[in-house]
Amino acid sequence: MENVLSSEVLEKQFGPTEVSVLYQDGKTRLICTRAATNGQVLELSRVVFNPAGTEKFAETHAAVLAGQSMGKAFKAAGIEFRRETKAAYRRTLPASFGGWFGSGQPANIVVVAILAGPDRTPYADILEVYSPAVDWPQSGGSPSDEHLAIIKAIGELLAGKS
Secondary structure, eight states, X not given: OTXXXXXXXXXXXXXXXXXXXXXXXXXXXXXXXXXXXXXXXXXXXXEEEOHHHHHHTHHHHHHHHTTOOHHHHHXXXXXXXXXXXXXXXXXXXXXXXXXXXXXXXXXXXXXXXXXXXXXXXXXXXXXXXXXXXXXXXXXXXXXXHHHHHHHHHHHHHHHTTO
């Protein structure tokens, strides 16, 4: 899965996607990816940017902060972009996710490190939560306590936005 963008997996199943930023500060952001045709929420992700990568790829980072999909922004800039999967598993989510996904079924959670450029500079760490409707090609394993805390925090943020 290192060379496959999450947007490619989603667009293969649901057609074109749109990314919206639900929260963003200088280091962290929460994004929502929807199917462009019907607005169905496909993914909610928490991104923590790495200063080494954001400084090195400042122009591309500006496009990402403006709302462009990370993978698409790096591809458009002609910069090598790699997803290094740290964990992937299915998990029942807090109830606050149900309003976003329209389902209480287990969802796929994928934890990745984003590396950019030929020297694989760390750019971001992401915890991706995919709707139960998404057929994610890789899962297994179990969450760490840190992942569970992040999922709970995302759920609390979402509860105030639904």
